[in-house]
Amino acid sequence: MCFPESTDDVAFAVQIANQFKMPFVARGSGTGLAGGATPLDGALVIVTTRMNRIIEVDPSARYAWVEPGVLNLDLTRAVTYLGVHYAPDPSSQQACTIGGNVGTNAGGPHCLAAGVTSAHVLAVDVVLPDGSIERLGSLAPDTPGLDLRGGFVGSEGTMGIATRIAVRLTPNPPEIRTLLADFTAIDDASAAVSAIIAAGIVPAALEMMDAQITRAVEDFVGAGFPRDAEAVLLVEVSGLLGGVEIESDAIDRVCREHGARTVRVAVDPDERALLWKGRKSAFGAVARIAPDYYLHDAVVPRTKLVPVIRRVYEIAEQYELICMNVFHAGDGNLHPLLVFDGREPGIWDRVHAAGDAILTACIEAGGVLSGEHGIGLEKRDAMTLVFDADDLDLQARVRDAFDPDGLANPEKILPKGSRCGEIQRVPEGAWI
């Protein structure tokens, strides 16, 4: 494990790894949910937490150069006074690093309209797996040749290590309205989501939480989430006043048409912040129900939400597991959480079986494996569910073009052999 403080330090570490043919793994805050930063086989862990400087901020050209260890929320906080923010806001934004976001192409509630990380990364300085340093992308709109920047974002550390990142800064919207709609049936809430999108509205954010999550979250933040709702939708519209009014009225109407009991509008920024804090604490809060969780991140077409969500609960019931859902409904990005106590004998088999069944159901509905957490180690072997041998072979070639010697975070993303490693929450040995 090493803690480089500059691009050169990283390059040096990677060169050493090359000398000894030692695999290496980049790691930010280790909040990744796919095991991407888990070191295998004595890999050298290159931790970026000490590369945490914001190097340059240009509010007029709306970009900032940052080091990879800068925390997502720290960046936004550091630039708010300039009237801009960094748009991708993973629920883990207070803790995760920009480097990790680039590694996983992270999304977040507000990526529905704004787009995920890849849409906000202009350029990256990268230490390639051979230890050389290159700049991919640029502050200019186009770069000659292939879009290697686009290829790199989301490569989970398998194409090298980002050491400096130029991110786009987004002007703060003049008007924001946050609505909380509560439903007495899950199906109604799912149908409302589909209907909002079908009405041609792309809100800034459109999130759903089911009854159990809502209660767990309410215990933590006390934001006034309805404890007796079967599901709530947290919807935000932002932009210019006229559009915000028209769209929030339309959303209010669609929700009520689909059986919403109440639609509450946050009255001030504090109330809005509290609602979002609740949403963003949801994963953590599940331990209030049972100590372990197993999480998928599939995406389905937004027109299929009702049947898919229904199916997810059926599967959980069939395997006698508690299933909770809190997810980026607006882009169809499900986060079905199976919660359980891992100390119960035989439980892991059931969890795996239910997880597989859920994934299969999502893919049959025209979905994909992961919307934002990445493939890493955990979903690696499920890649064959969506890609055939030729598709995977092509991806392997692309990867090898970046990393001919196979030292950058090997064993991740692309399947090789059978499922390996237990689904552990914190990588073993991460604290050593």
Add this chain to the structure above:
Amino acid sequence: MAAGARWAELASTVAAADAVVAVGAGTHADIGGAVVGATEVTVPAGIVAFEPADMTATVNAGTTFAELAHALAEAGQECPLDPRDAEATVGGIVACGLSGARRLGLGPLRNQLLEVTFVTADGRVVRGGGPTVKNVTGYDIPRLFTGSLGTLGILVQVIVRTQPIAAASQWFRSVRDPFDLVAALPDAATIRWDGTETHILLEGHQADIDAQVCAVALEPALPGPQPGTLPDGPHRGRISVEPNRISELADGLRGLDARWAAELGVGTVHIAADDPVAVSAARDVAHHCGGWLLREAGAPELDPFGASFPAAAVQRRLRTALDPTGKLSPGRVPATAPASPVGAAA
């Protein structure tokens, strides 16, 4: 299925050929180096699926933008690829990587693309990306394909995002400092400056457009030719420069015998001239400002890129890994030559 059969046929043609190039409508044929002596193939056209309620469309790569736009408009939607010539095919637009004119407001081309299906050099039909609006399942193959100029594979089908057509859309004009306008109008679809006058396209709800016009004191565009029309001429180039340096660039362009329009806030500058020398001189100016110029049309003597490719070794390895013998659009990009097929060996 017919498309499947066409793909298989195409795949065997590609597998058998020594050199092969896909041709679309030929609207962007001057981009990149000339391809000579390659088997020309065309790919199927047609809209395969369009799900307005999901805001995605599956389109065969040979479909023209005009056809796509027409089909989407029936459901009140659009896909803002906005090529200069609506007869351009979707596959061609993607391969050339040219973002549309409303990039400031609607983002670059690469953000529109969700999935690509293509025929590989060795004659396989391969898919990358996925059909959903959000996806990190595997590597971002669609982004690698935007701007690949047909050197990674022959695109046969793509899935794109669509979006509702704005309720209102209107061009305005202003003689204010153009760079102030960029700051004052963060929601503009495009702000285009030709060195004297600025044209602004506002889209959205009418009330918001009115409010912006009022706040920034914009004037309606003059009647006459579409204010959004890009400069035209036999010799054309597209400059890419940091948005911060456009005014510096403009100072350099002023002395040239060329027409130009800069997309403020983006950094794309469209340039057209009657004499190729002016395009060449514009390239020098671009280089001086840390940018580069892509030859878009004409200027046959001019190097197509005039700039080195960053991380050239990786670019070369990537092309070689996907096309070990260099049969795909040979000559399109500078020498992929000394290819040690590293990736293919693994």
Add this chain to the structure above:
Amino acid sequence: MKFDLRLQLDLHLNPDELVACVGCGLCLPHCPTYRVTGEEIASPRGRIAAMRAVADGRAAPDAAFFGAMDACIQCRACEAACPSNVQFGHLMEDTRAAQAPERSRWQRAVEFVAYRGVLPRHRVLTSGTRVLAVAQRLRLVPTRFGLPQLSVRPPTPLAPDPDPDAYLFTGCVMDAWQRDVHRSALRVMRATGARVGLPGAGADCCGALHVHAGRHDEAVALAGRVMGAFPGDAPIVVDSAGCGAALADYGRLVGTADAAAFSARVVDFSTFVAGRSLATRPGSATVVVQDPCHLRHVQRAHLPVAAVLANGYDVKLTADDGLCCGAGGAYSVFEPELSLAVRDRKVAAIRTAAGTDSFVVASANPGCAMHLSAAGLDVRHPAELLEQRLGTD
């Protein structure tokens, strides 16, 4: 992993509390030691993982383990940030308790004198304070320790009101070193119309430092003495966030219904004042509020401080979610390097928040106040600041 089995150590941790951590990492940015080191082992998640490994017998409770535990400031910011409700404070206190016999002889010697010999003996401390004051005047005490300027005169005792409807807790360290704060607190409380009582004999040490150091039995004994000193059911106002937190946790520490009832009576000075009416003169001097961890993360009662001060000052808040200042009781003595690194970060955040060179820092905890004073800041207790603005124009 192999290790000497004789080193196995039962941490006596509550297994349910231990597994409650799902490793989400949401606590990381709130942890001062993680912030300055960037190392997982210096983070709450890393520390819990380490405790878990030791509790499961997968790792040895070796020097590295103890080092990691000792490096924790016990600010409990992680606990407030944790959506899983992980009781980090308890886990760490229990670990320290198990670890107490393993600590170095030097540390134990220092602690023995401090915890047994000085703190619970009011008179020893008061006279010791006077010696210290003289030493300070003679510049014998390194400024790193950040002691406030001490008075050489023996303190004049505080006078209680008859028939009190609220008590002021006076404690040990604070009573001796910052008697002026009590005086101010008393005046402000009276200005709100309260009749303020003072504790009877026995309330000379809340036991907080003992709990932190894992000296459980001594802490329980001290708690018993304190509870006996506050008859009746009037609220017990505490003007030291650390003592307040300790008193408010007697319910758990002692584990009796009486103790729980006692804890429910405990209220921080600013919360008490905020709930009553107080006439103050408005003013424009800049005050940056520093949230002591024991107020913000443990008692979760930091908001009233800014609220009460806002009536007399231009109040500024730091933008660091109340990150710890690095004082942590005896922490600054045992872990000087980390403590100073954490303090540097805090001082920078305070200066940024102030936005001017002329400002005062309000801190409701003497430990924080001393620590920050030593960094050259002008730190006052909210009670002192309020006292200056009492009355009407």
